[in-house]
Amino acid sequence: MSGEPSAGRDYRPAVTQPPPPTPPALAFPTVDAHAHLDLLDAPVEEILADAAAAGVERVVTVGYSLASSRWAVRAAEDHPQVVAAVAVHPNDAMDADDDTLAAIAALGASPRVRAIGETGLDYYWKRTDPEVQRAVFRRHIDIAKQLHKPLVIHDRDAHEDVLRILEDVGAPEFTVFHCFSGDLEMARTCVGRGYFLSFSGTATFKNAPGVREAAAWTPLDHLLVETDAPFLTPMPFRGRPNRPALVALTVRFLARLRGVEEEAVAESAAATARRVFGEW
16 A cells, blocks of 8 residues: 555545446456455455456465454455465554564465565654654564565555665565666665565556656566556556456556557566466
């Protein structure tokens, strides 16, 4: 999650507009590398069928609390198209006591859990003590390394501290910057360290030129695509509820941005998702 305020336990946004239409199917099937299926206003079966119709055949559903992480694991166990990531969101880092983090680690051991996240730092909302966030972020990094699982990072207005902590403690083998929000310089730093950059509908926004420059440069073998559904719906539907099918819009935008066929982005993003999260 990147665009939402930390306002209580239910992150589900108010639905004030109808969902966008399902895009035409991609030329090659791809993966939504980050979504919150529990926050969508439809049964998982319908969401996945809609995504498949758009050429989005697999989804990583991401936890942001102990309860949502448990939900994500159940969804991954019930649906072969889905795998899970588990963590406590930095905006709720005050809830990540020892017992909660032990429970996250236990969930993380499931074969249907393919990453620890989303975790990281969020300095935008200023509702959680940054020191607490940094301590909890380090604990999540430890869990990921102990379990040999990828790390999925939430980084909002905290680039320098996120990069510093990863350098200080050592990043897991696979580290993903969810909804990458940095610029070209940061993208070069991340790729130079072997990290992966996941681009969402934000790349299509007119007020994100730095993100677009980074997306145009990032090597395809380090690039993922995501929705962050139900948030960050790509243009021209910004402000309406997002869902995994709409990753097709971001794929097509990135293909135009890079001057390549959509199949190149879709196929490469799917291959990179398999490399990071494994087969499913």
